[in-house]
Amino acid sequence: MVEGDIQIAPDGRLRHCLTTEGMGGERITEILDLAESFAGVNDKVIKKVPLLRGHTVVNLFFESSTRTRSTFELAAKRLSADVLNIDVQRSATSKGESLLDTIANLQAMQCDLFVMRHPESGAAHLVARHVDDDVHVINAGDGLHAHPTQALLDVFTMRRHKPDLSERTVAIVGDLRHSRVARSEIHALRALGVGEIRAIAPRTLLPVDLEGLGVGVYEDIDAGLADVDIVVMLRLQRERMEHALLPSSSEYFAGWGLTPERLARARPDAIVMHPGPTNRGVEIDSRVADGPQSVILEQVTNGIAIRMAVMALVAGTAPQREGR
Amino acid sequence: MTALCITGGRVIDPASGHDGEADVWIDDGRIAAIGAAPASFPEHDRIDAGGCIVCPGLVDLSARLREPGERHKGTIASESRAAIAGGITTVCCPPDTSPVVDAPATVELIRQRAIEADQARVYPIGALTAGLDGQYLAPMRALARAGCRAMGQADRDVGDSHVLRSALTYAATIDRPVILPACTPSLGHGCAHEGPVASGLGLPGIPVAAETTAVARIIALVADTGARVHIGRLSSAAAVDLLARAKADDLPVTADVAAHQLELTESALTGFDTRAHLRPPPRSTGDRDALREAVGAGVIDAICSDHRPHEPDAKRRPFEASDPGLSGLETLLGLVLARVAAGDCDLATALARVTAGPARILDLGLGTLTPDAPADLCIFEPETETVVDPDRFVSRGRDTPLAGRTLPGRVRTVLVDGRVRSG
Numbered sequence: 001m002v003e004g005d006i007q008i009a010p011d012g013r014l015r016h017c018l019t020t021e022g023m024g025g026e027r028i029t030e031i032l033d034l035a036e037s038f039a040g041v042n043d044k045v046i047k048k049v050p051l052l053r054g055h056t057v058v059n060l061f062f063e064s065s066t067r068t069r070s071t072f073e074l075a076a077k078r079l080s081a082d083v084l085n086i087d088v089q090r091s092a093t094s095k096g097e098s099l100l101d102t103i104a105n106l107q108a109m110q111c112d113l114f115v116m117r118h119p120e121s122g123a124a125h126l127v128a129r130h131v132d133d134d135v136h137v138i139n140a141g142d143g144l145h146a147h148p149t150q151a152l153l154d155v156f157t158m159r160r161h162k163p164d165l166s167e168r169t170v171a172i173v174g175d176l177r178h179s180r181v182a183r184s185e186i187h188a189l190r191a192l193g194v195g196e197i198r199a200i201a202p203r204t205l206l207p208v209d210l211e212g213l214g215v216g217v218y219e220d221i222d223a224g225l226a227d228v229d230i231v232v233m234l235r236l237q238r239e240r241m242e243h244a245l246l247p248s249s250s251e252y253f254a255g256w257g258l259t260p261e262r263l264a265r266a267r268p269d270a271i272v273m274h275p276g277p278t279n280r281g282v283e284i285d286s287r288v289a290d291g292p293q294s295v296i297l298e299q300v301t302n303g304i305a306i307r308m309a310v311m312a313l314v315a316g317t318a319p320q321r322e323g324r
Numbered sequence: 325m326t327a328l329c330i331t332g333g334r335v336i337d338p339a340s341g342h343d344g345e346a347d348v349w350i351d352d353g354r355i356a357a358i359g360a361a362p363a364s365f366p367e368h369d370r371i372d373a374g375g376c377i378v379c380p381g382l383v384d385l386s387a388r389l390r391e392p393g394e395r396h397k398g399t400i401a402s403e404s405r406a407a408i409a410g411g412i413t414t415v416c417c418p419p420d421t422s423p424v425v426d427a428p429a430t431v432e433l434i435r436q437r438a439i440e441a442d443q444a445r446v447y448p449i450g451a452l453t454a455g456l457d458g459q460y461l462a463p464m465r466a467l468a469r470a471g472c473r474a475m476g477q478a479d480r481d482v483g484d485s486h487v488l489r490s491a492l493t494y495a496a497t498i499d500r501p502v503i504l505p506a507c508t509p510s511l512g513h514g515c516a517h518e519g520p521v522a523s524g525l526g527l528p529g530i531p532v533a534a535e536t537t538a539v540a541r542i543i544a545l546v547a548d549t550g551a552r553v554h555i556g557r558l559s560s561a562a563a564v565d566l567l568a569r570a571k572a573d574d575l576p577v578t579a580d581v582a583a584h585q586l587e588l589t590e591s592a593l594t595g596f597d598t599r600a601h602l603r604p605p606p607r608s609t610g611d612r613d614a615l616r617e618a619v620g621a622g623v624i625d626a627i628c629s630d631h632r633p634h635e636p637d638a639k640r641r642p643f644e645a646s647d648p649g650l651s652g653l654e655t656l657l658g659l660v661l662a663r664v665a666a667g668d669c670d671l672a673t674a675l676a677r678v679t680a681g682p683a684r685i686l687d688l689g690l691g692t693l694t695p696d697a698p699a700d701l702c703i704f705e706p707e708t709e710t711v712v713d714p715d716r717f718v719s720r721g722r723d724t725p726l727a728g729r730t731l732p733g734r735v736r737t738v739l740v741d742g743r744v745r746s747g
Contacts (some may be wrong), residue, residue, distance in 0.1 A: 098640070120642030121525055121527050121643060121644060122596030125595065126640075126641070142642075143526050143642070143644070144526030180526055208520065208523050208529070212520050213524075
């Protein structure tokens with residue numbers, strides 16, 4: 001598939017990180033293992049390694065973001081890169097400059113790595129196709145399509161709690177139809193051979209042909225949560241109500257919100273995840289979000305290590321694995 | 325005007341059923357005879373068509389020429405020349421120019437530019453509603469008198485069914501067919517077929533129901549008003565079923581399909597290829613196969629190019645933000661011949677869908693080689709294969725997801741009114 005090809009360099013290395021689709025279990029495992037080593041850096045007093053010294057990383061966010069952008073910035077700085085944050089609201093793009101012209105100008109400033117979030121699906125692919133050979137693109141979320149580093153930090157968090165994912169059941173609950181996180185996560189989990197993936201949502205929030213991706217579909221949350229090991233909650237966006245996909249947030253919470261009573265249907269040691277930001281009382285009860293099974297803040301911490309690993313890999317500065 | 329004889333070719337005229345090697349005699353811009361020379365035929369030139377098919381020039385029911393209003397994408401001169409290069413001698417252009425074709429002066433402007441270009445015939449489709457905004461009827465009688473053979477809405481819907489019913493009734497009064505799109509806008513906000521590919525790419529989907537609800541409404545209003553309606557560019561098996569039933573009920577409804585819909589499926593979007601951003605979108609394999617079958621069976625009456633030339637920047641954007649459409653004039657014949665090569669239908673049937681079929685829908689009096697018809701002909705080499713190379717397109721539009729594909733046939737000579745055009 002073309003998607004898998006464009007992010008791989010001719011020598012087989014990861015050149016861009018655009019999607020988890022077609023990435024393969026071995027490469028994902030390589031990223032997770034590298035992230036484990038960077039997780040140690042984050043615990044030290046001096047949280048820096050010199051792997052991206054002399055490199056310039058551009059955070060180019062066409063959609064607002066606090067968490068993702070901050071963790072990318074921290075990750076780049078902990079790798080000793082120079083970081084440029086472009087305020088797109090004030091940039092040339094808002095004056096009518098095309099996306100590719102913006103990128104061309106930044107390339108002319110000898111920037112090496114673009115971390116890009118964009119409201120259009122495929123925007124990161126477009127940029128990756130047009131950058132110079134020694135420039136790298138990391139997709140920090142494109143439209144409804146992909147958010148690979150979020151998916152990778154999620155599976156990293158899962159693996160830390162449930163080392164053998166092949167025996168596990170993962171439930172993804174909420175608006176899968178409009179979730180780039182869910183798409184990327186499903187590809188990553190399948191590549192890692194997870195035992196079972198379930199999607200739980202009202203039908204208006206499910207993409208067509210989810211079953212074709214090897215995902216079991218449940219419209220009843222009580223049935224869907226039975227005996228699962230991992231629950232991934234997705235954020236519900238208010239505009240979904242305006243688009244007549246749901247009657248109201250209260251009805252959604254009553255039907256699909258994660259409460260302690262519903263979580264009790266999962267395995268007792270099940271973990272609860274959420275890519276954030278959470279809407280308490282809409283998709284998740286505060287007692288669950290703040291409860292002992294929640295690993296939501298761990299996900300944020302792990303995001304830095306994963307993003308360090310991805311940046312070092314695409315830039316070609318990551319420590320080589322033995323046997324490569 | 326010089327008299328002419330085209331010798332040695334296999335002459336296929338679907339309108340008359342003629343199929344066989346014969347000479348074609350042309351005098352004063354019209355077909356004089358097929359076969360033996362008419363008595364006292366004047367001194368004439370000859371064109372050797374040995375090894376070629378000689379058929380009526382192709383008639384394309386939907387090709388944007390972009391003029392007036394979008395000359396950076398194409399002009400009547402550039403695109404009618406591209407039509408000739410593709411074997412097309414007549415192009416009908418939808419009314420969504422800028423300004424919209426809702427005034428006789430705009431019709432006149434287009435016709436004048438076409439005469440100056442001196443390439444393919446150009447028939448502007450008049451607007452059905454003023455400004456194509458679906459609220460007030462356009463001056464259809466004046467547009468018809470200015471030369472519009474049909475009225476249409478391009479891609480724009482008439483949301484108010486009362487207005488549409490009125491417009492169809494009025495069009496029937498002035499005896500003009502109406503060309504309508506097969507898409508309900510409130511269901512058609514997306515940019516890809518609502519299926520597994522769009523789901524995987526995170527692209528907003530256009531469900532098949534966007535087409536079937538539109539076609540069902542059109543058919544109900546045809547039954548109600550008796551107006552002649554042509555549905556432009558079907559894309560789904562379900563809509564083909566609705567059309568077949570309407571035809572079985574003898575309703576005056578016809579339809580076409582874009583040639584690329586017979587070739588592409590949703591998988592063309594893989595990797596966010598903006599060249600495959602089309603409207604309607606390429607759909608499932610089952611839909612494509614049903615369209616192919618409907619062309620062969622005659623349920624679909626015509627195949628059009630749905631030519632939409634763009635400037636290069638129009639496709640250098642993220643998929644959803646890119647402009648839909650491809651450059652189709654120069655691949656129309658090859659795609660039609662590809663269906664013959666694949667065994668979907670015989671050559672005469674395939675050619676009927678791009679000659680007699682579309683000409684009959686708009687009462688053009690073209691698309692045939694019968695004596696006294698205008699001598700619009702396409703002479704092509706059926707055995708020569710052509711690799712689709714957008715860099716060699718005559719059209720200003722260079723976008724097609726078919727780039728690199730090998731298609732059968734190569735256009736050798738095209739005549740309009742008995743004169744060889746450059747192409």
